[in-house]
Amino acid sequence: EEKVAFKEETRVDPVLDKGQTRVEEGEEGIDxxxxxxxxxxxxxxxxxxxxxKTKKAAKNKITYTGSKAVVTTKEVTKTEEVAFQTREVENALLAEGVRRVKTAGQKGVRTIVETVTYTDGKETGREVKSNT
Incomplete structure (x- = not known):
C-alpha cells in the first residue's frame, strides 16, 4: 500500500461575503x-x-473564497440653515418710497435624516428618510 497525497485547490463561493474563507480539509488516499x-x-x-489499484481515493483540500458583496446601511443626520423669505406689502399710509419692517425675519434650521447604503465599503445609495 502507498499513500497518495491530496491536491489543493481554490474555488469561489458566492454565498460567502468577500474577504471570508472556508476550508474543507484534504485527506490522503491509498493505492x-x-x-x-x-x-x-x-x-x-x-x-x-x-x-x-485505488483502495481509497484522495480527497482534495478546497479553500473557498467569498465573492458576495457586503452591503451595510447607516443612518446619517445633518442640519442646514434655511434662509427666511422677504415679503413686501403695500401700505397706503406710508409715504412713497418709505419702507418699514413689520416682522423681522429669522433663519430657520432644517434637519435631514438619510439612510446611506454601502457596498463593499463604498457608498452606493442615499435615501432621504425625513426632512424637517
Whole structure:
C-alpha cells in the first residue's frame, strides 16, 4: 500500500461575503501497488510496477473564497440653515418710497435624516428618510 497525497485547490463561493474563507480539509488516499522485484544474492537490483489499484481515493483540500458583496446601511443626520423669505406689502399710509419692517425675519434650521447604503465599503445609495 502507498499513500497518495491530496491536491489543493481554490474555488469561489458566492454565498460567502468577500474577504471570508472556508476550508474543507484534504485527506490522503491509498493505492494498492504490485511490483515485480528482481534480486541478486538477496539484494534488490530492480523494481517494476505491474499494477496499481485505488483502495481509497484522495480527497482534495478546497479553500473557498467569498465573492458576495457586503452591503451595510447607516443612518446619517445633518442640519442646514434655511434662509427666511422677504415679503413686501403695500401700505397706503406710508409715504412713497418709505419702507418699514413689520416682522423681522429669522433663519430657520432644517434637519435631514438619510439612510446611506454601502457596498463593499463604498457608498452606493442615499435615501432621504425625513426632512424637517
Amino acid at each position: 494498492e501497488v504490485t511490483y515485480e522485484v528482481t534480486k541478486v544474492d538477496g539484494v534488490e537490483k530492480s523494481r517494476k510496477e505491474v499494477s496499481r
